[in-house]
Structures are given as C-alpha cells and as structure tokens.
Amino acid sequence: MDEKVLQAELQTKVKKSLSPLFLKYHLDSSNLEAMLKWKPIVLVIGNYSSGKSTLINELLGQDIQRTGQAPTDDSFTIITACGVGEGAKKIPGSTLVNDDTLPFGSFKKFGERFMSHFLMKKMETPILENMAIIDSPGMLDSVTEKDRGYDYMAVLGDLANLADLIVLMFDPHKAGTIKETYTAIRSTLPEKSGEDRIIFVMSRVDECDNLSDLVRSYGALCWNMSQMTGRKDIPHIYLTYAPGEAESSDILAPLAQERDQLMTKIKSAPGFRVNHILEDIDKQVNELQLVCEAMTRFSHRGWQLFAKTSKIAFLCSVLVFFFGDMLIQSAISYPGETLFAALKEGTQNADHFILPACLMALTISLAWFIFSRFVFSGLRKKCAALSQDLVVLDSEYKKNLWTKMQEKVQGLLAKATTRELWAGHSRNLSKIQMFLTSDLQHYYDKIR
Ligand SMILES: Nc1nc2c(ncn2[C@@H]2O[C@H](COP(=O)(O)OP(=O)(O)OP(=O)(O)O)[C@@H](O)[C@H]2O)c(=O)[nH]1
Ligand SMILES: [Mg+2]
CATH class of the missing domain: 3.40.50.300 (P-loop containing nucleotide triphosphate hydrolases)
Incomplete structure (x- = not known):
C-alpha cells in the first residue's frame, strides 16, 4: 500500500478515534498529529x-x-x-x-x-x-x-x-x-x-x-x-x-x-516514516491505556462505594418517610396527625404525605452530600496515595510505563469529581484495547 495513503488513513483514524480520548485523559497527542501532517x-x-x-x-x-x-x-x-x-x-x-x-x-x-x-x-x-x-x-x-x-x-x-x-x-x-x-x-x-x-x-x-x-x-x-x-x-x-x-x-x-x-x-529515511508513526502511536496508546485502566478501576471502586451509600440512604429514607414526622411531632407538635397514625386509622390523604416526602428528599440529598463531600473525596485521596494499586503491573514494560504515567494519573485523581463515575471509562478502555489488538495490528500488517 502507498505509504502516503496509509499516513492519510492513520491521520483520519487518530483525529477521529484517538485524539478525543487523549484529550479526555489530559494527555498530549499533539506530536502524533504533527507527525502525521507532514513529510x-x-x-x-x-x-x-x-x-x-x-x-x-x-x-x-x-x-x-x-x-x-x-x-x-x-x-x-x-x-x-x-x-x-x-x-x-x-x-x-x-x-x-x-x-x-x-x-x-x-x-x-x-x-x-x-x-x-x-x-x-x-x-x-x-x-x-x-x-x-x-x-x-x-x-x-x-x-x-x-x-x-x-x-x-x-x-x-x-x-x-x-x-x-x-x-x-x-x-x-x-x-x-x-x-x-x-x-x-x-x-x-x-x-x-x-x-x-x-x-x-x-x-x-x-x-x-x-x-x-x-x-x-x-x-x-x-x-x-x-x-x-x-x-x-x-x-x-x-x-x-x-x-x-x-x-x-x-x-x-x-x-x-x-x-x-x-x-x-x-x-532512505522516508521509508521508515509509517513505521515510526505506528511505533509512536503504539507507545502513546499504551500510555493512554494505562491511564484509562487506572481511571476505570478508580471509577469501579467509586461505584462500589456509591452502591453501598445508596443502600444505606434508601433504608434511612424509608425509615424517615414513615417515622420522621413522629420525631418532629414530639418536638414541635406538628403535624397534628402523623402519616403512620393516619395509615393505621385509615384517615390518610395527600396532606399526610407532604412532610414525609420532603423528609425523604432531604435524607437523599444529605446522603449525596456526604457521599460527594466525604466518601468520594476520601476515596480520591486514598487512590492517589496508592495509585499503583489501580493498575496491574504484570510486565517490565508496564512497570516502566507506569513510572512515566503515575504522575498523570495522580493529577487526574486530584481533579476528579463525582462525574468520573459516569464518564464511561470502561467503555473507553475497551475501545483502546480494541485499537491496540486489532486496528494497530492491521496497520502493521499493511506495511509488512
Ligand atoms: N577538510 C575538511 N573540511 C571540512 C569538511 N567538512 C566541512 N569542512 C569545513 O569545516 C568547516 C565547518 O563546516 P560547516 O559545514 O560549516 O560546519 P557546521 O557543522 O555546519 O558548523 P556550524 O553551522 O557552525 O555549527 C567549513 O569551513 C567547511 O569547509 C571535511 O570533510 N573536510
Ligand atoms: Mg552549519
């Protein structure tokens, strides 16, 4: 295949599929794009x-x-x-x-x-x-x-x-x-x-x-x-x-x-260009993969904590829904009749549900506040301190790569918000793995 055509194909691929991922993980891919641009x-x-x-x-x-x-x-x-x-x-x-x-x-x-x-x-x-x-x-x-x-x-x-x-x-x-x-x-x-x-x-x-x-x-x-x-x-x-x-x-x-x-x-230098581009893509996408792997594991741990917090919050909000107004009544004699009493007497109407619903919403909001303010940021700090636990370093290559990328991951964790839980890291990781195992091999095969 003509090398210029292959370079153009790679340029489109990098721009469309990889650059958005590099951007998302705050990694600089400008040198790749620059290399693909010219002779x-x-x-x-x-x-x-x-x-x-x-x-x-x-x-x-x-x-x-x-x-x-x-x-x-x-x-x-x-x-x-x-x-x-x-x-x-x-x-x-x-x-x-x-x-x-x-x-x-x-x-x-x-x-x-x-x-x-x-x-x-x-x-x-x-x-x-x-x-x-x-x-x-x-x-x-x-x-x-x-x-x-x-x-x-x-x-x-x-x-x-x-x-x-x-x-x-x-x-x-x-x-x-x-x-x-x-x-x-x-x-x-x-x-x-x-x-x-x-x-x-x-x-x-x-x-x-x-x-x-x-x-x-x-x-x-x-x-x-x-x-x-x-x-x-x-x-x-x-x-x-x-x-x-x-x-x-x-x-x-x-x-x-x-x-x-x-x-x-x-x-003969021009003859090596496509091979060099592929090597550089390979190296940088492997770095991207490692960062994404760390963020995937971080968001997975975040989800586990979120699920736990949600269970507790749900349980508390159910209790508050049925019994919260009783506590308020014993303190300030309002409401006149609690939801539980009304249900027991069969006299309930929409008004009986207003205060319990508000208390339930308040409990859920409080739980979210506690999760985002304390639980999630605690996890963030813990993961940043033990960031190597977020990746599997099963080869010398990965260990070296990690030495280079660890700081990047720590930087991402320092800035992470709860939005990371919905950021689709594992989907991104699959895309990156797919690129490395299938697309990149396909390009290497083309120049062999
Ligand atoms: N005898 C001899 N002289 C040489 C050779 N190559 C370069 N020169 C001379 O060495 C001097 C320096 O050569 P340049 O090509 O200007 O060296 P350069 O590395 O470009 O130098 P800078 O641009 O200043 O870094 C010139 O006077 C050349 O004529 C060589 O192979 N043999
Ligand atoms: Mg000179």
Whole structure:
C-alpha cells in the first residue's frame, strides 16, 4: 500500500478515534498529529563546525547553507522542495509556526527570539520531494539558554521527536567533549527519540594526519560515547569527509564506501516514516491505556462505594418517610396527625404525605452530600496515595510505563469529581484495547 495513503488513513483514524480520548485523559497527542501532517524529516545536529551544513550541501548538490570555520550558523533551517508552481524562497519562523499544514505549531511556545532563528528554505531538488532536512546551530560548550535567548535543548528535543532520522555529527578535533552534545545524548535524545533513529557520524576525517591519528580520534569518540550514553556497546559511527574539501589521501580511499552508505541511509529515511508513526502511536496508546485502566478501576471502586451509600440512604429514607414526622411531632407538635397514625386509622390523604416526602428528599440529598463531600473525596485521596494499586503491573514494560504515567494519573485523581463515575471509562478502555489488538495490528500488517 502507498505509504502516503496509509499516513492519510492513520491521520483520519487518530483525529477521529484517538485524539478525543487523549484529550479526555489530559494527555498530549499533539506530536502524533504533527507527525502525521507532514513529510519525513531528517534532523542534522552536532558540534559546531563538525560539517553539518557541508554534508547537507553535498547531499542536495547545491550550496544552500553557509559553511565556515568557527560557529557559523545560529538558525534551525528546514530545507525542502518547492511546491507545485512555486519557486525557491525563504519562509520566516513566524509564518511556519502559524501554518496549520506544517507540524511546527507548538514551536510558538519557544518565543520571538527562537522564531527569528527558525526558517524554511524551499529549493528545487528531487531528493526533497518527499523529505525535509533540518540544519541546526552547532552545539557549543560554554553557552547558556540566556545566551541563545531561547531553550535550545527543548527545541532540539521537539524536532527530534518529529524526526525520522537524526544525524549526530562530530569531528576529529572535538570528539564528543562539548557540553551541549553531552546533554543531548545523555537526556534530550533518549527522551524524545528512539535509539534506532539516531546515527552517529564523525566527519572531516581527512584532517587526520595519518591512520594512527584517525584511530586515536575514533577511539576518543568511542570512549566519550560510552560515557555519554552509559552503554557498553558502541553504536556504529560513520566515518566521512566532504570530497569537495578534502585532499585525497590513503586513509580516505577505504572510506568512500562508508560515505556512500551514509548518504544512502539519509536518503532512505522516508521509508521508515509509517513505521515510526505506528511505533509512536503504539507507545502513546499504551500510555493512554494505562491511564484509562487506572481511571476505570478508580471509577469501579467509586461505584462500589456509591452502591453501598445508596443502600444505606434508601433504608434511612424509608425509615424517615414513615417515622420522621413522629420525631418532629414530639418536638414541635406538628403535624397534628402523623402519616403512620393516619395509615393505621385509615384517615390518610395527600396532606399526610407532604412532610414525609420532603423528609425523604432531604435524607437523599444529605446522603449525596456526604457521599460527594466525604466518601468520594476520601476515596480520591486514598487512590492517589496508592495509585499503583489501580493498575496491574504484570510486565517490565508496564512497570516502566507506569513510572512515566503515575504522575498523570495522580493529577487526574486530584481533579476528579463525582462525574468520573459516569464518564464511561470502561467503555473507553475497551475501545483502546480494541485499537491496540486489532486496528494497530492491521496497520502493521499493511506495511509488512
Ligand atoms: N577538510 C575538511 N573540511 C571540512 C569538511 N567538512 C566541512 N569542512 C569545513 O569545516 C568547516 C565547518 O563546516 P560547516 O559545514 O560549516 O560546519 P557546521 O557543522 O555546519 O558548523 P556550524 O553551522 O557552525 O555549527 C567549513 O569551513 C567547511 O569547509 C571535511 O570533510 N573536510
Ligand atoms: Mg552549519
């Protein structure tokens, strides 16, 4: 099946069936909707002057990005193909974040300063027909959020979240010792992207004087990587160079093939888009399912308490109906004849029922007040304190998911009103389970 058609089908499905559920449980699905809106994205990030822009220019066969020694670029630039009948042009960030057809609406939150460092370049190139490539400001050592004027790491995280491939670039001069690179590898990227969506590249290898110099730089990068990722297994690091910049040497000859592999990998990013969308839907719907499961169990316990309270309230209201007016009569000598006495004498009329009916209504109202004010809010607090009891954590996957979602559930419980009892959580849970077991599998089957 055509991937674009499948993406459109998924977009409709998410919008119609899943988004209302995410909204109901106060979960953010905006990244899913954003990802479904547009074309596949390759994000190029890394140390300053590591050759990001040079690599992009080469890939596109045009000098579209400025290059140079020392930090050169301070903007996030989205480069993509012109639309039908459109010429090459630049679109400013303020327009991009307000364009509903693009996935950057949520980037408005990063403020004016960011928007002046955000732009799109449209150019004529067949490679970008079904792909966009994002060039980014180089990562620096001694820069703070204040210096940049916006939260660079957060922007990077949100772009990484949308990207199908992240190319993380180093060079032999500074093999991974940059502070922002460390933060990106240590926390931003693992939170916002999948391990399999990141490739590591060491560029400018022609600048190594000889093979042993290259091996030393490569070793230093591997060592730094293992420190940064906390992993023992070192991922593949593509060694590359820009032929336009490099003078031919013995160490470059065997790397030509690796260079081609890197270019092929970047160009093949669009092929993973639908799979990535499905993975993201899968992950987020599982989170939604866990939250819904907790709320279903909470509302079930609420119903049990409500049933108990109702039974007691019914019993009390029957007693009050028949005998309540007797108590009042003994205190204030009203009414002249109680309902019970009138029933016994056979003299009852409609007037005898007015006070008992009022007392009965009062008792039911009082019971509801006690339930909502004390019983229900007691349950709410108890469930929030022992929220893990609301879910069955029968696998490591669910335990990890719960660590992430527990706070969300506690937030929902803190705000829960008695309306939660009628909110249809178990019906929602069935819908979610149905989606995961049937619909999602069906989509996975389509791309296999
Ligand atoms: N010798 C050599 N020089 C390169 C190579 N790649 C890039 N350069 C040079 O290195 C410098 C930095 O390259 P850029 O492409 O501007 O690096 P960048 O990562 O985009 O830098 P910022 O945008 O500042 O973060 C430029 O002067 C390039 O000409 C390479 O493979 N070999
Ligand atoms: Mg650059």
